[in-house]
Amino acid sequence: MNYSDDTQAISKILSVSIDHVVANPNFAKPSLEAFRNFLLSLQQSFIPKLAKIEHKICSNVTFSQLCEKINCPKKYGFLSLLAISLFSVSSYTRYLWSKRPRLLSDVLALAGPGASCLKLIYSESLSNASLTDDEEYSSSNYLNNYNNNNNKEVISTKDKYKYWVVYWLFYGVFHITDNMVSANTQKALKKYGNKSSNPYWYYWLLKIISIYWAGYNNGNITLYQKAVIPCLRKYYELSTKKQN
Known part of the structure; x- marks a missing residue:
């Protein structure tokens, strides 16, 4: 440059x-x-x-x-x-880290991935995908094309949407536990009197690291390939056996 x-x-x-x-x-x-x-x-x-x-x-x-x-x-x-x-x-x-760690983690969780989703929505449309929903989800190739040892790149618009849906589900798991941890954090602060002795304080650090991995470092693709696809494959195999 x-x-x-x-x-x-x-x-x-x-x-x-x-x-x-x-x-x-x-x-x-x-x-x-x-x-x-x-x-x-x-x-x-x-x-x-x-x-x-x-x-x-x-x-x-x-x-x-x-x-x-x-x-x-x-x-x-x-x-x-x-x-x-x-x-x-x-x-x-x-x-924010000292007073509002939940707000800081929420901003980190929503800013980058949210911007990526907006770019994806405005740049491409689901209607431009090569396969229709029925053709894709009825075919066994939908599952067989993904194996656990293959770190394939995002090749289609639908794949991108799937990866980001997995991220929002992953983030939702953390968001569900936030209220419980927040309540226990307040109790621990009253009991221990300082943040360094609070066993729940490091939850927010773990959440920020996990969100960075999943939302900013292609962790959503790893989750999709290592967790979601194996579960879908097992479900597909079980449903196929029942039909036979």
């Missing part, structure tokens, strides 16, 4: 810095391979998005005029705005 010196200075500095760090011979060690891959992923995915945001803000007339009035270069103005935003988000996240 080509970076503009005027409206994408911070993004360009970050990208060049990562290039210098990765080019260092010391980073060729196997023990630093994970950190090297992390930096490269930032350079390929995060920094281009940051560059677009920086370009929009630095190209804004009001922002440019403000920087001229206070005699501040655009890159430093954007850096200050970025620092303030990160500080505000981190402070509010810490507040």
